[in-house]
Amino acid sequence: MPGTELFGEEERKEVNDVMQTGILMRYNHDTLRHNHWKAREFEEEVKKITGATYAHAVSSGSTAIATALAAAGIGAGDEVIVPPFTFIASIEAVLFIGAIPVFAEIDETLCLSAEGIKKVLTPKTKAVCLVHMCGGMADMDAILNVCKRQGIILVEDAGQAFAASYKGKQVGLFGKTGSYSFDFFKIATAGEGGVLVTNDEKAYQLAETYSDHGHDHKGANRGMEQHPILGFNYRISELNAAVGVAQTRRVPMIVKKNRFNKAFLMNALSEIPGIRFSRLPDPAGDSATFLNVFLPDTEAAKRTVEELNKANVGGFNYWFLNMYHFINQWDHLKEMRTASKLTAQLVPLPQDYKKLQLPESQEVIGKLISFGIRCTWTEQELKDLAAKISACVHKALKPITA
Numbered sequence: 001m002p003g004t005e006l007f008g009e010e011e012r013k014e015v016n017d018v019m020q021t022g023i024l025m026r027y028n029h030d031t032l033r034h035n036h037w038k039a040r041e042f043e044e045e046v047k048k049i050t051g052a053t054y055a056h057a058v059s060s061g062s063t064a065i066a067t068a069l070a071a072a073g074i075g076a077g078d079e080v081i082v083p084p085f086t087f088i089a090s091i092e093a094v095l096f097i098g099a100i101p102v103f104a105e106i107d108e109t110l111c112l113s114a115e116g117i118k119k120v121l122t123p124k125t126k127a128v129c130l131v132h133m134c135g136g137m138a139d140m141d142a143i144l145n146v147c148k149r150q151g152i153i154l155v156e157d158a159g160q161a162f163a164a165s166y167k168g169k170q171v172g173l174f175g176k177t178g179s180y181s182f183d184f185f186k187i188a189t190a191g192e193g194g195v196l197v198t199n200d201e202k203a204y205q206l207a208e209t210y211s212d213h214g215h216d217h218k219g220a221n222r223g224m225e226q227h228p229i230l231g232f233n234y235r236i237s238e239l240n241a242a243v244g245v246a247q248t249r250r251v252p253m254i255v256k257k258n259r260f261n262k263a264f265l266m267n268a269l270s271e272i273p274g275i276r277f278s279r280l281p282d283p284a285g286d287s288a289t290f291l292n293v294f295l296p297d298t299e300a301a302k303r304t305v306e307e308l309n310k311a312n313v314g315g316f317n318y319w320f321l322n323m324y325h326f327i328n329q330w331d332h333l334k335e336m337r338t339a340s341k342l343t344a345q346l347v348p349l350p351q352d353y354k355k356l357q358l359p360e361s362q363e364v365i366g367k368l369i370s371f372g373i374r375c376t377w378t379e380q381e382l383k384d385l386a387a388k389i390s391a392c393v394h395k396a397l398k399p400i401t402a
């Protein structure tokens with residue numbers, strides 16, 4: 001979690017620029033702001049890293065994916081294929097724009113598979129909300145193929161895969177729109193923030209208008225612009241954007257260190273019989289924020305987690321039993337417990353979320369343990385960690401004798 005690992009002079013400098021003028025809003029106040037436009041700079045930094053034609057910063061990764069879906073034309077009653085393994089924000093975004101989540105299987109990439117998508121297609125399928133999980137990437141060629149053949153829209157939630165790529169193209173740019181999160185737990189942080197990217201001019205214009213009450217932002221007279229559409233307030237503040245600018249500049253260095261540290265651990269652990277790693281469709285494009293280890297099965301993974309806890313090895317996630325990232329823990333969704341009625345509660349649903357059978361996803365997440373990679377590890381810390389993990393896995397996989 002480099003966002004929480006690296007924080008210093010650079011971040012303070014950018015924030016101080018804003019503090020000196022007191023212009024905390026991203027729009028207008030041209031003379032008072034002494035040419036400090038932190039949200040715009042944040043967007044430029046994201047464009048530099050991703051190569052996106054357009055980037056638009058908003059208040060969170062959650063509002064970024066909601067805006068990405070809306071700007072791609074997805075709305076009330078549309079069926080959107082989603083994964084059962086993601087931060088719940090992706091599912092909430094689909095529900096809160098009035099669309100209907102349809103769950104499909106993931107595979108050992110930890111992302112939706114083309115086969116999984118094909119199995120849940122209906123005549124009402126409008127889009128796929130593809131989530132690139134744990135710093136890696138989905139199997140893009142196969143997924144693009146299905147979307148193209150079926151004429152469905154692809155939107156990417158790359159909330160935790162900023163700076164990951166597939167065959168030289170950054171994830172987030174394969175679909176009509178894509179989003180990144182810069183919350184406190186991502187590769188770089190703005191405190192709270194998200195960025196939407198697209199190469200589609202019309203989608204960009206919709207996104208930047210939608211995320212600010214429909215203002216078209218033409219001219220310099222705040223409030224007197226045209227409002228071509230209804231929107232809402234998903235604006236990022238200049239203070240958060242300032243942190244995002246400094247943090248995003250660190251990302252190329254962070255990725256380099258992450259990759260080195262991950263390769264070190266993989267090399268050390270690859271000796272252990274019985275473990276494998278998650279599949280990266282393009283290993284060279286890994287942002288390397290997680291080392292994703294597969295144990296032989298769920299029971300072996302649970303025993304390994306016990307050993308890791310006994311040995312006080314922190315910094316790993318067992319998503320199968322984690323509160324937020326896997327469908328097994330989403331009772332509120334299965335029972336549709338909401339503050340107020342959603343579109344999904346007004347229409348017949350194509351799936352009964354309580355009775356969903358996703359055996360492949362259960363198997364993949366059951367056997368998965370993800371270790372967060374730190375970019376600040378020393379070689380000694382890496383060696384110690386590898387030795388500890390190795391010892392725990394050996395204990396857990398040792399044949400049980402009476």
Ligand SMILES: *Cc1c(COP(=O)(O)O)cnc(C)c1O
Nearest residue numbers: 060061062087089159160181183
């Ligand atoms: C973190 C995350 C989000 C939400 O981002 P916030 O900035 O916390 O709102 C959305 N999708 C995925 C896949 C994430 O990991």
